[in-house]
Amino acid sequence: MQKNSAWGLGLLGRTCFEAGRYTEAQQAFAASSAAAGYRVRDMDAYSTLLWHMRDEQGLAQLAAGLVAAGRTWSPEAWVAAANSFSLDGDHRAAQRSLTRAVQLHRGAVPRDASGAATGLATAHALLGHESAALDEAARAQQAFRTALRIDERHYSAWYGLGLGYLRQGKPDLAEYHFARAVALNSQNPLLLQSAGAVHELRGDYARALHVYERVGGMLTAPRAHPATSLVAFKRARVLVVLERFGEAAAVLEPLLQLCPREFNVPFLLGQTYTRLRRYREAAACLARALDIAPEHAQSVREAFDALYQQSAEEAVDDGGNMDPADDTPPSSHYFDSPSVHAGAQHSGLSSDWRALGSADDRVERALDFDLQ
Amino acid sequence: MVAKQALPDITTNGIWSASSTKHGFGINNLYNNNIETFWQSDGKQPHSISVQFPTRQHIHSLSLYLDIDKDESYTPCKVCIFSGTSQRDMQLLQESDFKTEPRGWIDFTLSDVDGPLMAHFLRIELPLNYENGRDVRVRQIRILGPPASEQQFRANHTLPYTSPDFFMFDSIR
Numbered sequence: 001m002q003k004n005s006a007w008g009l010g011l012l013g014r015t016c017f018e019a020g021r022y023t024e025a026q027q028a029f030a031a032s033s034a035a036a037g038y039r040v041r042d043m044d045a046y047s048t049l050l051w052h053m054r055d056e057q058g059l060a061q062l063a064a065g066l067v068a069a070g071r072t073w074s075p076e077a078w079v080a081a082a083n084s085f086s087l088d089g090d091h092r093a094a095q096r097s098l099t100r101a102v103q104l105h106r107g108a109v110p111r112d113a114s115g116a117a118t119g120l121a122t123a124h125a126l127l128g129h130e131s132a133a134l135d136e137a138a139r140a141q142q143a144f145r146t147a148l149r150i151d152e153r154h155y156s157a158w159y160g161l162g163l164g165y166l167r168q169g170k171p172d173l174a175e176y177h178f179a180r181a182v183a184l185n186s187q188n189p190l191l192l193q194s195a196g197a198v199h200e201l202r203g204d205y206a207r208a209l210h211v212y213e214r215v216g217g218m219l220t221a222p223r224a225h226p227a228t229s230l231v232a233f234k235r236a237r238v239l240v241v242l243e244r245f246g247e248a249a250a251v252l253e254p255l256l257q258l259c260p261r262e263f264n265v266p267f268l269l270g271q272t273y274t275r276l277r278r279y280r281e282a283a284a285c286l287a288r289a290l291d292i293a294p295e296h297a298q299s300v301r302e303a304f305d306a307l308y309q310q311s312a313e314e315a316v317d318d319g320g321n322m323d324p325a326d327d328t329p330p331s332s333h334y335f336d337s338p339s340v341h342a343g344a345q346h347s348g349l350s351s352d353w354r355a356l357g358s359a360d361d362r363v364e365r366a367l368d369f370d371l372q
Numbered sequence: 373m374v375a376k377q378a379l380p381d382i383t384t385n386g387i388w389s390a391s392s393t394k395h396g397f398g399i400n401n402l403y404n405n406n407i408e409t410f411w412q413s414d415g416k417q418p419h420s421i422s423v424q425f426p427t428r429q430h431i432h433s434l435s436l437y438l439d440i441d442k443d444e445s446y447t448p449c450k451v452c453i454f455s456g457t458s459q460r461d462m463q464l465l466q467e468s469d470f471k472t473e474p475r476g477w478i479d480f481t482l483s484d485v486d487g488p489l490m491a492h493f494l495r496i497e498l499p500l501n502y503e504n505g506r507d508v509r510v511r512q513i514r515i516l517g518p519p520a521s522e523q524q525f526r527a528n529h530t531l532p533y534t535s536p537d538f539f540m541f542d543s544i545r
Contacts, residue, residue, distance in 0.1 A: 022540050052540050129545045135427045159544055168428060168457070169490055190544050227541040237530065261535040268530075293534050 006035040010042035017049050019187035020227055025049055033062070038069055040076040044122060047080035051087050059084045075104040079123060082130070091134045098127045121151035128160045132167075140164055155184040159191060171201045189219055189227035196234065209238045229259050236268060245275045256285075263293040267300065274307045277314070282307055379432055379516040386423035386494075386515075391415060394507070402513040407437055410511045412446065418499035419448075419508045422459065423515070430488040430518050431455075433481045434496070437512035438474035445505030447473075448498040453480060455491040462495055473502070477514075488518040 002008050013028035029046040033039070043066055050059040063084040066077035082097035105120040128143035141164055147157035162177030178194040185191055192215045199208035212235040219225040232251055239248035252269040259265055270285035286307070290300045383403045390399045392415030401409040402421070413419040440447040450469050456462035466480055482489040494515070498508045533539040 020541065048545060051545065052543075053536060054539060126545060137427070156545060188544070190541050226537060230538050230541045233538070259535050259537050262538050263534040264530050264538070293531075296531050299531060 004031075004035070006032045006039050009035065010039075010045075013049070014042060014045050017045055018185055020189045020225065022049060022052060023226065026053065037065075040066060040070055040074045042076075044076040044079040044119065047076075047083040048122075048126075051083040054087060056084075056087055059087055073104065073108070075101040075108065075119060075123060078104065079126065082126060086130060086133070091130045094130045095127060095134075098123055098130065102127070117151050118154070121147040121154045121157065124150065125154055125157040125160060128157065132160060132164060137164055137168065153184050155181040155188075155191065158184065159194065162194065166197060166201060169201065171198045174198050174201070189215065189225060189231065192218065193231055193234065196238075200238070205238050205242050209235060209242065212238060229255055229262075233262075233265060233268075236272075240268065240272055243275075245272050248272050249276060261292060263289050263296060266292070267296075267303065271303055271306070274303070274310060277310075279307060279311050379519060381514060382425075382429055382431070382517045383513065383515045385429065386425040389422050389424075391418075391420045397509075402510060405512070407439070407511045410443070410509045412509045413498075413507045415507075417501075417506065418497050420495050420497040421510070421513065422493065422495045424458070424493050425491075428457075428490055428492055429515075430490055431494070431515060432483045432488050432518045433479055433516050434494070435477050435479045435512075435514045435516070436474075436496070436510055437477055437514075438509075439511060440473045440475060440502060443509045443511075445501055445503040446507060446509040447502050447505070448500065448508050448510075449502045450498070450500040451478075451480070452497040452499065453482070454495040454497065455482075455489060455493065457492040459493060459495065462493060465489070477512075483518065 009028045009032035013025045013032060016022070016025035016028060026049060029042070029049060032042065033046065043062065047059060047062055047066075050062065059080070063077070063080040066074060066080045070077040078097045078101035082094040082101065085091070085094035085097060101123040102120065105123060124143050124147035128140045128147065131137075131140035131143055141161065144157040144160045144164070147154050148161075158177050158181035162174045162181060165171075165174035165177060175195065175198045178191070178198065182191045182194070193212060196208045196211035196215070199205070199211060212231055216228060216231045216235060219228045219231060232255055236248045236251040236255075239245075239251065249269065249272045252265055252272065255262070255265045256269065266285040266289040270282045270289060273279070273282035273285060283304075286300055286303055290297060388399050388402065390411060390413065392413045393399060394412040394414035397410060397412040399411050399421070401411050411421070434453065436451070438447055450467075452464060452468075453466045454462040455465050465482065468480070470478075496513075498510075501508055533542055
């Protein structure tokens with residue numbers, strides 16, 4: 001019975017939320033708010049979770065309900081409203097709502113000493129994140145420091161400070177603050193891989209790769225964490241920078257099945273295949289990326305241009321080195337059999353061009369559509 | 373000049389200030405795209421112009437429009453460029469004496485092999501004039517960012533994520 005009380009479910013939601021298990025957290029929070037509709041406690045964490053999941057509708061509904069009930073006394077209601085504004089892109093309104101939340105927290109009779117302090121620190125940390133979103137670095141830093149003065153163990157504020165330093169190009173300070181955040185919450189996948197971002201900023205890609213490999217291993221160990229795909233993608237990105245294209249392709253290929261709606265996976269895989277001279281597969285990947293997100297047509301087109309240029313240069317090179325004895329047209333049945341690896345074949349470029357032509361038509365059509 | 377057109381102009385992204393200003397020849401004359409107007413100092417040497425950007429900027433080059441024929445002893449003959457995150461931690465970046473008398477745009481490239489300069493704050497110091505002039509005139513100033521494609525490659529190596537599995541873990545708050 002205790003387990004299914006609003007209090008227990010809220011606690012479960014918070015735990016899952018801070019460990020980065022967002023789907024389970026959402027179920028727990030939803031059950032909690034269904035069990036006790038006018039309970040405001042933990043609802044600030046729920047609204048932050050919905051912000052992470054970019055559930056605009058659910059977040060707006062939650063915020064409207066909470067504000068209707070607790071406009072004059074509930075800081076959680078104003079935090080929820082701020083999250084809703086932030087997701088909508090209105091960071092100024094979010095800042096105003098959070099200022100109100102801070103005032104209400106100060107005025108409230110503390111329910112219990114630690115709980116109230118954490119809530120106040122959360123409001124300040126969110127204020128910092130909003131200022132960071134508006135590129136107000138100094139103000140963000142001040143808000144994060146205020147949050148840490150109230151509650152030194154607020155990992156989100158440590159992370160926010162680290163991110164601020166990362167944006168300013170100060171990797172050493174960023175590394176220190178990220179390390180403090182990880183020490184407080186070693187379950188969250190984003191915090192764990194933050195060290196990788198620091199190494200990437202320093203240009204030390206070998207160490208960044210090591211971090212992503214280690215975090216990937218940690219996340220898959222007991223059972224697969226939902227963030228595994230993102231970590232694998234970041235690993236592939238570093239492998240591409242290190243020009244280890246074969247390994248990058250091996251990492252990306254399973255992701256294509258796991259995350260069918262993600263634009264960046266086929267986009268990066270297409271560019272990787274281009275470098276591996278597997279042009280037909282590259283074109284297929286880029287066309288798929290375009291299908292997922294037609295709004296990125298310009299970037300896809302640039303990738304296609306690089307593909308054409310490289311294959312054309314290669315055609316010239318092959319023409320120059322070609323032996324008269326080897327100058328036989330590729331057998332026609334080669335392109336009919338789907339099992340043959342396109343990458344193993346270099347001389348059949350004219351046929352490759354035909355395959356690319358159809359993909360290019362799709363790009364053109366998509367671009368035309370976009371213009372209309 | 374053709375290459376210059378391709379680079380983004382970030383002059384007006386920042387807040388400009390000067391060590392001193394003669395009344396009627398304000399600092400806004402530096403970026404009004406008119407070479408007939410000018411900023412003129414009114415005080416002790418060294419004169420300086422500072423710009424503070426609200427965010428960190430990628431800076432490729434700095435150009436000054438000077439004209440010794442019109443300004444004579446008001447023309448600077450030496451330029452020092454400082455950069456940093458604010459005036460408290462700025463460091464000397466370049467120091468150059470003009471070999472020839474300046475007529476037109478004088479370019480200072482701030483990019484090096486590591487890429488463009490990244491700074492919040494720039495100060496252009498003008499310590500000396502031709503013919504020992506006291507006050508200084510600058511007709512135009514321009515700060516250019518790196519080529520857009522290069523900047524885009526650095527900033528948006530990855531485009532915004534489109535699936536919940538990815539964007540859920542992209543940020544934390």
